[in-house]
Amino acid sequence: MNIPYTVEARxxxxxxxxxxxxxxxxxxxxxxxxxxxxxxxxxxVGALEWPHGELSxxxxxxxxxxxxxxxVTMVMAWASLKLNDWGKHxxxxxxxxxxxxxxxxxKYFEYSEHLGNxxxxxxxxxxxxxxxxxxxxxLHIVGGMVVxxxxxxxxxxxxxxxxxxxxxxxxxTGLYWHFVDLVWIFLFPVLYLL
Amino acid sequence: xxxxxxxIKKSVRSYITVFVMLMVFTVITVAASRFHFAVPMAIxxxxxxxxLKGSMVAGVxxxxxxxxxxxxxxxxxxxxxxxxxxxxxxxTILDRVRY
Numbered sequence: 488m489n490i491p492y493t494v495e496a497r498x499x500x501x502x503x504x505x506x507x508x509x510x511x512x513x514x515x516x517x518x519x520x521x522x523x524x525x526x527x528x529x530x531x532v533g534a535l536e537w538p539h540g541e542l543s544x545x546x547x548x549x550x551x552x553x554x555x556x557x558x559v560t561m562v563m564a565w566a567s568l569k570l571n572d573w574g575k576h577x578x579x580x581x582x583x584x585x586x587x588x589x590x591x592x593x594k595y596f597e598y599s600e601h602l603g604n605x606x607x608x609x610x611x612x613x614x615x616x617x618x619x620x621x622x623x624x625x626l627h628i629v630g631g632m633v634v635x636x637x638x639x640x641x642x643x644x645x646x647x648x649x650x651x652x653x654x655x656x657x658x659x660t661g662l663y664w665h666f667v668d669l670v671w672i673f674l675f676p677v678l679y680l681l
Numbered sequence: 682x683x684x685x686x687x688x689i690k691k692s693v694r695s696y697i698t699v700f701v702m703l704m705v706f707t708v709i710t711v712a713a714s715r716f717h718f719a720v721p722m723a724i725x726x727x728x729x730x731x732x733l734k735g736s737m738v739a740g741v742x743x744x745x746x747x748x749x750x751x752x753x754x755x756x757x758x759x760x761x762x763x764x765x766x767x768x769x770x771x772x773t774i775l776d777r778v779r780y
Contacts, residue, residue: 501750507755552707
């Protein structure tokens with residue numbers, strides 16, 4: 488059975504189904520991260536003291552720059568497909584994958600340092616919410632990398648059989664990836680600077 | 682969202698512009714944190730800058746500036762529930778008043 492409206496837009500929504508689907512998924516993600524941000528506010532307002540300067544601002548800033556850069560390469564990977572430039576698409580998508588990996592390596596060093604100092608989630612409320620928020624965000628990075636790896640590997644052959652659907656799939660991947668970037672844009676000041 | 686090659690090329694220029702602006706705002710966020718404002722002021726400044734950056738990502742990279750009504754409708758509903766969710770902790774203040 489063929490899934491309808493993977494390329495052409497549905498008459499009622501004006502969108503292909505994948506796009507509406509990813510936006511509804513992202514809406515649920517807003518509520519997931521929203522619940523955790525709400526938890527952060529509750530913990531912070533209720534705390535007598537809130538630690539400041541526990542995290543490395545330069546490392547957090549580098550990771551912000553890396554994720555913003557990866558958002559640009561992601562959108563360029565989609566734009567390259569629309570311009571029929573397969574080589575550039577591969578370059579940009581690979582670049583996004585590599586930047587995501589660098590982000591995780593930085594996070595690994597950051598986590599290792601804190602855990603080495605005994606500053607795990609059990610240490611205090613700040614580290615509990617820090618590991619919860621950044622851990623969940625990190626899992627989203629891993630999820631995005633799995634999808635990108637698929638489109639760099641076995642999923643890439645769809646470009647030859649159905650290029651429009653492939654471009655739509657990359658667009659959907661990009662929407663997810665920009666959302667992951669957007670969450671970090673709020674996590675960075677909330678956890679590292681305030 | 683566009684699919685015409687000329688429009689896509691124009692969009693690429695806006696992606697680069699937004700990338701530069703996001704970098705500048707990131708530096709401003711970190712620089713502002715060095716001023717050691719009072720906590721309410723620091724939170725306001727940081728969240729205003731983060732909201733500006735987030736709007737640029739959503740508007741340009743996620744093409745929300747040129748989307749269909751179905752998506753705007755779903756996001757509006759999400760925004761309402763998101764705001765309710767963020768304000769739920771305020772109910773704890775009522776607890777303190779009561780006891």
